[in-house]
Amino acid sequence: MSRVKPTPEMEEEAEEVRQEVEGAGGVEGSPDAGAGGEEGAEEEKEVSFDELGLDEQLKRALRKKGIAKATPIQQEAIPLILMFVICNPISYKAREGKDVVAKAKTGSGKTFAYLLPLLHDLLKLSSEGRIRKPAPNAFILVPTRELCQQVYNEASSLLEFCTSKLKVVQVTASMSDKDITVALSGPPNILVSTPACVATCISKGIMRGSSIKESLSMMILDEADLLLSYRCEDDLKALIPHIPRSCQSILMSATSSSDVDKLTKLLLHNPFVLTLTEISCDAKDKMLHILALLKFELIQKKALIFVNSIDAAFRLRLFLEKFGIRSAVLNAELPQNSRLHIIEAFNARLFDYLIATDDAKTKEEKQTDKENKKEARVSRKHLQQTLDAEFGVVRGIDFKNVFTVVNFDMPPDPAGYVHRIGRTGRANKTGASVSLVSEEESTIFEEIEHMLQDIENKDTDCISPFPLLTKDAVDSLRYRAQDVARSVTTRDIHEARRQDIKNEILNSEKLKSHFEENPRDLDLLKHDKLLSNKEIPAHLRDVPDYLIDPKTKEASNVVKLSRAAMGIDKPQRRKRQGFKGGSGKSRDPLRTFSAELPDGTVWDEHIVISPDEQGYK
Numbered sequence: 344m345s346r347v348k349p350t351p352e353m354e355e356e357a358e359e360v361r362q363e364v365e366g367a368g369g370v371e372g373s374p375d376a377g378a379g380g381e382e383g384a385e386e387e388k389e390v391s392f393d394e395l396g397l398d399e400q401l402k403r404a405l406r407k408k409g410i411a412k413a414t415p416i417q418q419e420a421i422p423l424i425l426m427f428v429i430c431n432p433i434s435y436k437a438r439e440g441k442d443v444v445a446k447a448k449t450g451s452g453k454t455f456a457y458l459l460p461l462l463h464d465l466l467k468l469s470s471e472g473r474i475r476k477p478a479p480n481a482f483i484l485v486p487t488r489e490l491c492q493q494v495y496n497e498a499s500s501l502l503e504f505c506t507s508k509l510k511v512v513q514v515t516a517s518m519s520d521k522d523i524t525v526a527l528s529g530p531p532n533i534l535v536s537t538p539a540c541v542a543t544c545i546s547k548g549i550m551r552g553s554s555i556k557e558s559l560s561m562m563i564l565d566e567a568d569l570l571l572s573y574r575c576e577d578d579l580k581a582l583i584p585h586i587p588r589s590c591q592s593i594l595m596s597a598t599s600s601s602d603v604d605k606l607t608k609l610l611l612h613n614p615f616v617l618t619l620t621e622i623s624c625d626a627k628d629k630m631l632h633i634l635a636l637l638k639f640e641l642i643q644k645k646a647l648i649f650v651n652s653i654d655a656a657f658r659l660r661l662f663l664e665k666f667g668i669r670s671a672v673l674n675a676e677l678p679q680n681s682r683l684h685i686i687e688a689f690n691a692r693l694f695d696y697l698i699a700t701d702d703a704k705t706k707e708e709k710q711t712d713k714e715n716k717k718e719a720r721v722s723r724k725h726l727q728q729t730l731d732a733e734f735g736v737v738r739g740i741d742f743k744n745v746f747t748v749v750n751f752d753m754p755p756d757p758a759g760y761v762h763r764i765g766r767t768g769r770a771n772k773t774g775a776s777v778s779l780v781s782e783e784e785s786t787i788f789e790e791i792e793h794m795l796q797d798i799e800n801k802d803t804d805c806i807s808p809f810p811l812l813t814k815d816a817v818d819s820l821r822y823r824a825q826d827v828a829r830s831v832t833t834r835d836i837h838e839a840r841r842q843d844i845k846n847e848i849l850n851s852e853k854l855k856s857h858f859e860e861n862p863r864d865l866d867l868l869k870h871d872k873l874l875s876n877k878e879i880p881a882h883l884r885d886v887p888d889y890l891i892d893p894k895t896k897e898a899s900n901v902v903k904l905s906r907a908a909m910g911i912d913k914p915q916r917r918k919r920q921g922f923k924g925g926s927g928k929s930r931d932p933l934r935t936f937s938a939e940l941p942d943g944t945v946w947d948e949h950i951v952i953s954p955d956e957q958g959y960k
């Protein structure tokens with residue numbers, strides 16, 4: 344924040360710091376480089392606050408609070424923020440690049456990652472008698488009142504151990520104008536508030552725009568991924584004219600999202616983007632990842648895709664449909680005949696992707712799960728057979744030639760995982776499962792890992808990062824995927840769901856007799872027919888060649904070649920005897936399929952696309 348003209352020595356020093364930071368991994372030094380970071384390859388190293396060159400008073404405060412080592416985001420962000428302070432002179436041109444976007448998972452210590460350099464700088468200015476007035480020197484803007492309190496407490500807890508008297512206040516919409524005026528008198532060095540409250544203070548003249556322009560040297564947007572969902576955009580826009588050119592802006596976020604990108608563009612200039620590897624992907628990122636997997640044909644068809652709710656299933660189907668990828672949804676809501684027919688059509692390779700939900704489990708089923716966990720230690724095959732009999736909408740169904748099971752959502756428990764992946768690799772065939780694991784799902788993921796470690800056949804059962812999907816491939820689809828994901832509304836989903844059930848109920852009776860009389864004709868109903876009548880725009884249906892990076896092309900070719908080698912490209916005509924279950928009223932055809940499960944199950948691989956992008960090469 345103190346903007347002194349750098350001497351050659353200072354620039355040299357700054358360059359050394361820059362090289363050290365870059366050498367430590369995780370920092371992309373150019374705004375164009377986007378989010379980056381070494382993908383967890385390095386061991387986490389311990390860095391003390393001494394090494395970060397923080398003010399003595401802050402180091403003492405941290406010691407008193409029992410905090411000895413900097414967290415990874417603090418190790419990276421503190422020097423980054425301070426380095427720009429040292430090397431950037433006041434001149435407009437030279438200030439390019441001092442803004443910082445820092446993304447790291449929740450609970451990673453982001454608050455101190457910006458508070459410590461901020462306080463360090465203010466303490467320095469204070470000791471030199473160079474604190475600027477008549478308005479606060481720093482704004483920390485957060486989405487809610489509760490977060491104001493939290494950040495205020497963190498800042499106060501550090502300042503209480505500092506001998507230099509810096510003042511931090513929080514101002515929220517719940518306070519009267521009078522209280523706000525009192526709080527802002529002085530003025531404080533740091534104002535913690537919401538964008539709405541600051542905008543109101545300016546519009547009411549409690550804080551003057553010209554004063555802000557004179558004093559503000561740092562603006563922090565914390566929890567940036569949430570700010571826009573709290574409708575802060577207009578308030579932030581109102582603030583922009585009052586932010587001085589010399590102000591350093593810092594944006595902290597727990598996720599990467601289009602909202603974060605939007606805020607970055609709105610408020611930051613040429614920022615450094617610092618992404619720590621453990622960043623989580625939100626629901627939209629899962630859509631993006633599955634789109635990349637399917638569009639670039641990186642997984643072997645046919646694929647069974649599991650989601651955790653019927654709405655999620657229709658959302659995914661509508662989303663994929665907009666890219667020209669057809670799929671059908673299988674769920675417990677559908678009439679039994681329809682379910683049976685969907686499975687038949689899928690088994691006959693009339694479509695490649697089936698999106699399925701697990702049914703909710705009863706108490707007894709949960710009890711069975713517990714017992715199954717014990718079983719798992721003994722024999723996977725036995726466990727599989729038991730689970731087949733117990734699980735929901737896909738219970739006991741022998742999906743034929745499913746090469747890949749995708750866990751779009753992780754199952755609620757390890758037994759569910761075993762059940763799902765058991766839909767592939769049947770009858771001694773090989774198969775793979777690919778899981779998209781978000782941060783919230785890390786606990787269940789760990790449980791699954793432990794369970795697999797306990798089971799026999801360790802050599803064939805391994806969980807590994809997905810080798811074929813590159814970050815470039817994912818990024819090439821990012822903007823299209825985000826746009827399309829946004830265009831699929833809850834209303835569309837409910838309408839599609841309603842329409843699907845209606846169609847299937849109408850056809851259910853037809854199907855029943857049809858199956859009895861004419862089992863060869865699988866084209867009566869098209870379960871993967873388009874939910875929307877709109878034509879798919881060419882730019883979504885076909886990914887232009889220039890967008891596909893060479894690694895992805897190569898990977899896609901390998902998958903296609905192996906498919907050709909396995910001879911699985913042509914639709915298979917269903918053999919009459921394949922439908923042994925009969926269709927008598929007394930028999931549940933789904934259960935009948937269960938009774939005819941072939942023995943022997945082979946799993947090849949369980950592949951994980953982890954939220955932290957560790958699956959990328």
Ligand SMILES: Nc1ncnc2c1ncn2[C@@H]1O[C@H](COP(=O)(O)OP(=O)(O)OP(=O)(O)O)[C@@H](O)[C@H]1O
Nearest residue numbers: 410411412413414448449450451452453454455597
């Ligand atoms: N270096 C550290 N060592 C030990 N504890 C720390 C350290 N830094 C911060 N903490 C503590 O870790 C907790 C989480 O920190 P913080 O709230 O800053 O995380 P965050 O990344 O901002 O999370 P969120 O995105 O959920 O707000 C806090 O209680 C904080 O006091």
